[in-house]
Amino acid sequence: MNSDHIVRRKLSDEVFDRLAGMITSGEIGTGETLPSERVLMERFGVGRPAIREAMQALANLGLIQINHGERAKVREITARSLVRQVDLAAQFLLNASPTNLDHLKQARRFFERGMVRSAAELATPDDLAQLRDALAAQRQQIGDVPAFIRADMLFHRQITRISGNPIFDAVSEAMLSWLQAHRTDLLIWPGNEEVTLREHAEIIDRIAAHDAEGAEAAMVRHLDRSADLYGPRPSTG
Amino acid sequence: MNSDHIVRRKLSDEVFDRLAGMITSGEIGTGETLPSERVLMERFGVGRPAIREAMQALANLGLIQINHGERAKVREITARSLVRQVDLAAQFLLNASPTNLDHLKQARRFFERGMVRSAAELATPDDLAQLRDALAAQRQQIGDVPAFIRADMLFHRQITRISGNPIFDAVSEAMLSWLQAHRTDLLIWPGNEEVTLREHAEIIDRIAAHDAEGAEAAMVRHLDRSADLYGPRPSTG
DNA sequence: TCGGTATAGTGATCATACCAGTTCTCGTCA
């Protein structure tokens, strides 16, 4: 245990900072390529492992994309790419304990309740048309369970998109995909599709009426149905 | 020339999966140590770079902690560690465009509105006592701006904690720290402290009265003060 | 001009050596 707090940073961390600086400063813009590893190790006066570790870290952050045989390219950072970065860790977290899954389900309920309120306040005729399109598209998928579930997720994301905030969109996408990976909270199984579609239609109606309270209540009923039905656990596997 | 779309995964990815499997399967529990790199390279029949890359990736995910001279230790995954993982990328995202910052501010507003509603519904006498303690602690910090801001963030996190969901706590902590890093949306400056404290007290009162509507309204007034005061930019929204 | 191939460039992987920390061992000394 060191008595002083001086942390000796790894050499690759310094390289990381310099590379990150080149990106954020705009010296290397989105879509452009970084110098090759061999050039960088000479320019920075370090060995190749330091360069590679730093670049792997940047790639893990989603800042750059590395492909075999090509030079690394700078990628655009978005709320989506940022959320996607934690996808794997989130899976580990959810697998670690069922409590975590409960917390996520609660967070999703909280999120959807607020989002549908916001949607009821903000929805334009165009937004409503897109919601109805999403509902129609979902109806088309009856009989194909995976496709129906995908359409279901898209419907909920469509509500989120009305906010116009890409952060909400990214969060919605992530939470739904994580829940789907655990085959829970999706309240869909063969024979049940009509119930889901009816509830979705009801939600659209309340949004169209700009009835925030009613929309939230309809969403809560829709989401809470899973709690009622997943107790006896229907044999959907 | 690949005729199919099979992407040749990197060797370190295979190692990553095997190591991750050893962790998630419980073969190596939290706090325990992984085998050394040299042992692993022999066991897996790969070179040291493959092992190191995989372990660096695990460390970036927050699954393990690597210290010079010691063996890597398995860390507990929490919502907090998961959010912290994107801290750096979030900074890049917020620096990239002021629009992203606006989106984050909106997200924070959405979050706090719902959280304070939830708090008004759930708060126990003990929760209220902690909130009042947090307020008193903040009052003690008048005159020390950084400490006052830290206390301010703790007050808001305390409201979030009433939900009992660690995900919310982690999200609250992250959003506040990101906003603070951009010195915005904190509505605090010397001479202004009393206004903040008064608004916080009002929020506590509404929570104590289990008045969700009133608490939300008080929170909105509190948060919107920043929009009025930060910059001459006319807030048409 | 077009198309395919040879070539150079790039990342991926390995082997080896050595440096820089930590942990453990064991002998020394009070």
Next chain:
DNA sequence: TGACGAGAACTGGTATGATCACTATACCGA
């Protein structure tokens, strides 16, 4: 006997050089 400290042994960090696998490009032939 027991506390302590020097040093061995172990572990991660870094450097170097070589080689493999993949990509892009320049060149050459039809």
